[in-house]
Amino acid sequence: xxxxxxxxxxxxxxxxxxxxxxxxxxxxxxxxxxxxxxxxxxxxxxxxxxxxxxxxxxxxxxxxxxxxxxxxxxxxxxxxxxxxxxxxxxxxxxxxxxxxxxxxxxxxxxxxxxxxxxxxxxxxxxxxxxxxxxxxxxx
Numbered sequence: 001x002x003x004x005x006x007x008x009x010x011x012x013x014x015x016x017x018x019x020x021x022x023x024x025x026x027x028x029x030x031x032x033x034x035x036x037x038x039x040x041x042x043x044x045x046x047x048x049x050x051x052x053x054x055x056x057x058x059x060x061x062x063x064x065x066x067x068x069x070x071x072x073x074x075x076x077x078x079x080x081x082x083x084x085x086x087x088x089x090x091x092x093x094x095x096x097x098x099x100x101x102x103x104x105x106x107x108x109x110x111x112x113x114x115x116x117x118x119x120x121x122x123x124x125x126x127x128x129x130x131x132x133x134x135x136x137x138x139x
Contacts, residue, residue, distance in 0.1 A: 003038045009047040012083045014040075020102075023137050024109055028075050031113035036076035038112075040105065045084040061085055066108045079108045099134065106133045 003021045005014045014020060028035050043051075045061050052058045052065060063085040069076040081104055090100035110129050111117075117126040 003035065003040070005040050005042070007042045009044040010042050010083050012042040014042070015098075019137075020105070023133070024105070026136070027106060027109050027133055028113060031110075033070075033073050033075050033113050036070070036074040038075060038077050038079065040079045040081065040108075042081055042083050045082050048080055048082040048085070051080055063089060064104050064108050066111050068112055070112065075112050077108075077112050079105075081105070081108070102137055103130050103134060106130055106137075 003024055005017055005020075007013065024038070025035050048065060049059075049061055052060065052062060055067070056065070061082065063082055065080045067078040067080075069078075081101070083101075086101050086104055087097060089095075090097045093100065095103075107126065107130055110126060110133075115122070115126050115129055117123045
């Protein structure tokens with residue numbers, strides 16, 4: 001098991017890494033998966049836009065892009081998170097930055113464990129799961 005954090009085109013450094021790793025692991029395991037290699041990269045808006053263009057053909061900003069490489073029940077992935085967009089969204093939704101960042105992190109992890117958010121029903125279920133996991137995160 002290896003969950004790692006790094007930054008590209010951003011100076012952001014995650015606090016409480018050990019606690020966040022444990023929280024991610026608990027989420028994955030409670031959904032009957034195993035942690036493999038998960039790389040979480042904190043970036044700028046310009047970097048995530050470049051990734052979105054290059055790999056998904058989308059020309060817009062987003063807060064997170066998840067690249068799953070999982071096979072069966074082992075979760076392997078790269079996750080790119082725009083710190084700029086997380087900051088903007090924390091202001092827009094009147095949330096503390098850390099809560100919004102944790103919401104985005106767990107959103108990506110939930111996608112890796114089979115949750116989707118294409119339909120309104122799926123979006124509602126995703127929000128319920130995000131809130132459940134946010135309430136389980138204690139600093």
